[in-house]
Amino acid sequence: MRRRLRFIALALLLVSSTGVRSAADIAPNPLTGGRAITPYGETATEVRMIAEDVTVRIYPDSIATVAVFSMHNEGERVDMEVGFPFSYPTDFVEFRAFVDGRRVEVREERQEIVEKKKTIVFWKLWSMSFDRDERREVRVEYRTAPMLHPAVMLTEVGCESLGDDLREAVRRATTMGTAEYYLESGKAWKGVLDGCRISFELMGLSGAHIKEIWPKEGSAAENRIVWEYARFEPSGRVVLDYCPNMPVAEIPPFLLGVVARFPDHAPLADRIGSALASNFGRGDLLREVYHRFLARWNDPIPQIMKYASGGRCRVDYRAGNHFYTVWRMAAVLFADYKRTGELELGMDIAPTVSRICAAIVDSLETCELPESDLPFLRNTKELMGVSEALIRTPD
Numbered sequence: 001m002r003r004r005l006r007f008i009a010l011a012l013l014l015v016s017s018t019g020v021r022s023a024a025d026i027a028p029n030p031l032t033g034g035r036a037i038t039p040y041g042e043t044a045t046e047v048r049m050i051a052e053d054v055t056v057r058i059y060p061d062s063i064a065t066v067a068v069f070s071m072h073n074e075g076e077r078v079d080m081e082v083g084f085p086f087s088y089p090t091d092f093v094e095f096r097a098f099v100d101g102r103r104v105e106v107r108e109e110r111q112e113i114v115e116k117k118k119t120i121v122f123w124k125l126w127s128m129s130f131d132r133d134e135r136r137e138v139r140v141e142y143r144t145a146p147m148l149h150p151a152v153m154l155t156e157v158g159c160e161s162l163g164d165d166l167r168e169a170v171r172r173a174t175t176m177g178t179a180e181y182y183l184e185s186g187k188a189w190k191g192v193l194d195g196c197r198i199s200f201e202l203m204g205l206s207g208a209h210i211k212e213i214w215p216k217e218g219s220a221a222e223n224r225i226v227w228e229y230a231r232f233e234p235s236g237r238v239v240l241d242y243c244p245n246m247p248v249a250e251i252p253p254f255l256l257g258v259v260a261r262f263p264d265h266a267p268l269a270d271r272i273g274s275a276l277a278s279n280f281g282r283g284d285l286l287r288e289v290y291h292r293f294l295a296r297w298n299d300p301i302p303q304i305m306k307y308a309s310g311g312r313c314r315v316d317y318r319a320g321n322h323f324y325t326v327w328r329m330a331a332v333l334f335a336d337y338k339r340t341g342e343l344e345l346g347m348d349i350a351p352t353v354s355r356i357c358a359a360i361v362d363s364l365e366t367c368e369l370p371e372s373d374l375p376f377l378r379n380t381k382e383l384m385g386v387s388e389a390l391i392r393t394p395d
């Protein structure tokens with residue numbers, strides 16, 4: 001669901017092995033929309049979940065879920081523990097459970113599961129009994145914190161010059177939210193569901209704030225998405241991605257305006273171009289931002305090598321005014337032009353890219369590089385060959 005354009009994948013072949021720009025630490029996903037209830041500690045049951053009706057309302061500061069489960073015991077009388085599994089102790093702001101309209105006492109348990117590695121599953125649990133052929137209704141109501149993450153965080157060295165107000169405006173404008181409801185936990189019950197309905201609603205926001213949904217067959221009406229299934233085998237999840245602070249269509253023009261105010265700022269162009277492609281599906285705008293930056297760039301090339309004892313050296317990726325970032329933007333851009341068979345689009349910036357690459361190769365080939373830096377040298381030679389071929393191409 002989270003799309004990554006193919007040229008980004010190609011660019012990773014060029015830059016991932018340098019060990020320079022590691023990905024940010026990923027925090028565990030909090031529970032958002034939630035999961036279906038499931039029997040606790042049971043390997044098999046004759047109780048069937050015949051219907052599931054879930055309403056998820058997304059507020060600025062919380063996500064409220066009401067899930068109603070219609071149950072039918074197709075076997076003999078049974079006493080059992082029923083519960084709601086979750087992954088982290090802090091998932092819930094509030095949780096309540098009801099059986100046939102009456103609130104029941106809920107307790108918490110933790111369960112160790114040892115497979116390839118040990119994992120901990122936390123539970124909200126309550127006791128239930130089902131007589132033979134009895135039908136019962138379970139309703140759970142809970143609130144969780146929203147899962148929000150900005151697409152652009154201008155935290156690199158040098159971004160301080162942009163000012164706190166601008167950096168906060170970019171962070172706020174590009175903040176995205178994700179709400180999920182996991183259906184697969186419902187497969188612990190017997191058989192399949194006769195019907196399943198999941199509704200997500202953005203409270204106080206319009207449909208213009210909806211960024212993406214999964215599965216795609218969800219039915220959209222204004223600020224609400226509904227998924228409905230018949231004869232449903234519980235599996236997978238439904239997902240809504242949204243932008244709480246700005247309509248989705250307004251974000252790319254806003255970001256382009258920010259780049260235009262600082263046309264010589266490499267980290268800004270890099271981060272915004274990347275976010276436009278990977279988070280908003282605008283690879284065309286990544287091309288525009290990167291190409292425009294490289295067409296203006298004419299800085300002196302720094303000494304990119306640091307010497308060590310014994311004739312050895314290593315790459316200084318922090319040399320100069322974000323020089324490595326400039327190289328990486330060129331690598332991403334030319335990888336995309338090559339993928340689409342449009343290398344001629346890079347003809348005007350080929351002399352600049354060639355100059356960058358030639359200086360890197362000349363510098364790094366004068367000493368013995370450590371193994372970790374060799375991919376950078378190889379990728380630079382490849383990029384130099386592409387750019388020089390364009391320079392030699394007749395008009």
